[in-house]
């Protein structure tokens with residue numbers, strides 16, 4: 001008997017293809033199945049937590065050193081305040097609208113608590129702290145957690161469940177490309193619900209297994225990222241998962257990047273050889289990145305982009 005879908009619990013799944021690690025070109029092959037109820041893609045069988053550790057080498061991007069003092073960072077903080085703090089100037093918002101696509105979704109509650117699960121080196125949390133929030137984080141990597149602690153953020157190393165946060169504690173909880181890495185998304189959602197304040201919100205950004213890029217590129221789709229992505233949901237799957245955890249899915253925003261086309265094409269051009277992405281000319285090309293941006297705005301407008309950001313609230 002096949003294992004249940006990680007997102008919706010259905011056992012009705014179909015074999016899609018065998019995937020390999022394209023990002024770091026580490027050895028191993030992984031069977032990918034699609035859930036016929038919610039459309040999610042997932043590894044089946046799931047790798048053990050012990051095995052998966054070796055697919056997160058030290059150069060993994062989330063652990064990069066973060067410098068908060070640059071002009072670019074100061075501008076980013078001002079953009080977060082403009083778009084996500086209540087009462088921003090509407091004219092200024094209109095003027096800077098194209099930049100909104102580059103920002104992570106959040107909600108700034110002055111004096112409120114924000115938790116970023118899988119916060120990496122703390123680049124996002126630092127911005128939230130600068131915007132007036134009390135910033136908490138959880139990070140599995142000791143290197144990432146150390147970097148974030150260095151910035152004065154309340155970051156713990158370990159899993160979310162290990163932290164035993166009080167119930168009804170956070171105003172905002174964010175997960176940016178983390179949900180697809182957790183071994184039990186349903187359990188994670190229930191824990192998030194427990195620690196969220198009754199009027200709080202959970203904002204989760206994940207790849208979209210119903211995107212145009214997923215359909216076009218199949219096993220070459222860059223956001224597949226086997227075996228680090230244990231499951232990849234769809235908008236419908238996120239709605240079902242939210243309901244099963246007792247949450248309301250309020251909003252789905254499409255926030256994809258040129259990566260979906262650029263990296264997937266780089267993988268297509270190197271089909272046999274396992275070449276790490278940053279060793280290919282296309283994967284590195286800034287020109288290709290900017291040329292592809294109009295296409296990204298189009299697929300997101302059509303709601304077939306390959307990254308979705310869902311906002312959930314508590315039922316009460």
Ligand SMILES: [Zn+2]
Pocket residue numbers: 005006007008009010035036037038039040237
């Ligand atoms: Zn499912």
